[in-house]
Amino acid sequence: MPYLLLASVVVGPLTGATDVFSDLGLQLASFACGLPLAALTAALSPLTRPMSVAVVRALCGVDPAELADGPPRTREARARTAAWFTLHLGAGGILSGMTLAVPPFALALIALPFVPALRDSDKLFPRTADHPWALALMPVAGLVMLVALAGCAAVASGLLARWAPALLGPSPADRLAQAEERAADLAVRNRLARELHDSVGHALSAVTLQASAARRVLDSDPDFVREALAAIEDTTRRTVGELDAVLGVLREAGDAAATAPAPTLADDLDGLLRRTRAGGTEVTARVDVDPAGLPPLVSREAYRIVQEALSNALRHAGTAVALRLARDGDALRIIAENPLPDDGAGPPRPGGGHGLRGIADRARLLGGTASAGPAPGAPGTWLLDVRLPLPSRKEPKIP
Structure with a gap:
């Protein structure tokens, strides 16, 4: 009706009619003139x-x-x-x-x-x-x-x-935008899933091993028990903080999920190693690179990779793990070695684990590589080898 009335204001003077709505032909003409106006406003x-x-x-x-x-x-x-x-x-x-x-x-x-x-x-x-x-x-x-x-x-x-x-x-542009939106959403979900898996999984493995070790020496070594309990308290406190941060991101709207906080090598590598050792696991760490000099993104992802490597060692070996971080040409090299159980494989887990897949995903997102499996030439040893790209700088390669 608004378009019809507007068109009638034009049709009336053009035809000399004083009452457009008394003539069916003039009504139809006004109707026909109103349609282009409707199309124009719809397009704008x-x-x-x-x-x-x-x-x-x-x-x-x-x-x-x-x-x-x-x-x-x-x-x-x-x-x-x-x-x-x-x-x-x-x-x-x-x-x-x-x-x-x-x-x-x-x-x-x-x-x-x-x-x-x-x-x-x-x-x-x-x-x-x-x-x-x-x-x-x-x-x-x-x-x-x-x-x-x-x-x-x-x-x-x-x-x-x-x-x-x-x-x-x-349209094709709409489908592309929807696909990009879904891909971005899946990427955020996958990252949050990795953060939860690595943080909570490591904490549970470490706390379980620390509590078990403390129980075994409760009467004979009170100092070790106190150290294990302090490590459990520190681990759970840090993990609860990380869990709150990730859940807070999930509750937020928009793209804030892409900035979920996470610890880095520069922030907490020493603490991570200390908490792992508190459970009785022998951790040998050789750090030939300055964690504070690493790019924040690489430092964050490397921390999670090291955390997952230690978690796997705690779950499947539980006795010793050797860790090395060094610069290898234009990449950060992370190597973790631990003995395999007597049967040559880790204990079965219902539904399987996602740790190695998460390590591979983190390395791939940074353009790096990750490999894991029995160490060649060293029977009974499990080897994790990860390379993460870094700014070019000439340094000797790791042999």
Whole structure:
């Protein structure tokens, strides 16, 4: 109606008519002039597609996956949105006019044989009394008109529902944006899962081993027990802090999840080694690189890799682990060795573990490599070897 009224302001002066709505031809001309105005506003307004998609989802029974969300991103998508809006508005305007005019006229036809006042009106139904057969067919004609009106509405609804996915569906740019959004979300989820696995998994392994060692020497070595209990307290306190940070990120909206805090080699390598040794595990560490000089991202990921290497040693070996960190050309090299159990494999875990996969993922995201398995030339030894790229600097390679 707003577009029709606006167009009538133009059609009236152009045709010299003082009352546009008293002439059906001028009404149709105003209607035709209003459609381009509707298309123009639909193309310019970013809210047209979200509103139209909401209408289609509510009324047309279209699969939501076939419709795009948000404003159109490209000129082609805006053109399709304008086409849908104009088509919807045009069909709705025609059906609205028919709904206003047809039912009263059809009801009058149905009542014509039974209401003499209608038959006597020459303006409405002139000379119907002169044709009894026509009078008898009037109710049938009225019913046919009502059925035809319902049929027109059903056909228009079906056509609009069929055309909606083509005109309001996602464009290639929309699909690309959705894929990127899903990929970013999965990346954040995977990172948070790795953070929780490495942090909580290491803490549980360390605390279990420390508590077990303390229980065995409870009566014979009180100093060791006190040291183990202090390590348990320190480990759990740090892990609860990391867990709170990760869960806080999960509760936040937007892209804040990409900045989940995590310890680094410079912050806590010594503490990590100390807490691991407190459980009775012999940890031999050789650090030939300055942790404070590493890039923050590499330092953070390297810390988690070292943490997971120690966790695996605690779970599967529990006796000793040798760790080395050094610069190897343009990469940080992390090597961890520990003895295998007597059967040559770690104890079975229900559902399997994700630690080695997490190490490989962290190395790959930084452009590095990771390998793990029985050490070649050293039977009974498990070897983890990780390379993380660093800024170029000439140093001797690790033999």
